[in-house]
Amino acid sequence: MPQAVKRNVALPPDQARYIDTLVASGAYRSKGAVIRAALRALQARDEAMERWVRVQVVPVLDALQPDRGRATPDDHLRTAVRRQQAVWLEAAPEGKEG
Template identity: 45%
Template sequence: MRTTQQLSITLPNEMADVVKAKVRAGEYASESEVIRDGLRALLARDRAVEAWLHGQVGPAFDALQADPGRGVTPDAVRARLAEERSKLR
């Protein structure tokens, strides 16, 4: 059973040039390898975002729903940012 599938894709000229340059420079053996590596990076990023959403954002949202007093007003955020910015000057 075949574990790969041939696709025909169209890329903007700039992206196609990058793919070809990577192969020409010897960084990759083929254009397909460049695309596969890019897709692996995209999948890794997607997994990282999902993990962050489930591990940090979701629990923080749940905690805020359970105790709205934990929230910070936009004015308080602005004041804190202004304070931090003034420390950098």
């Protein structure tokens, strides 16, 4: 494993308590393990969003390219993206980002 790079972060008290609770429960060995798991989850969510855009959104936009008159207005696309993002955020631990 590559050498770890240290970072210092400031957290709101509720998030710091949550990390302490997870470590005290034995679910994680250390505070760093909690943060690493959280970052892996964030990366997975971002990769899923990128995959969704690449696999489902881009092909539709490409198909509409020849006849822009058939295209859905940008605000409808933005709404669809926000709706999908909300679904993923609700499924994420704690149901919020922050």
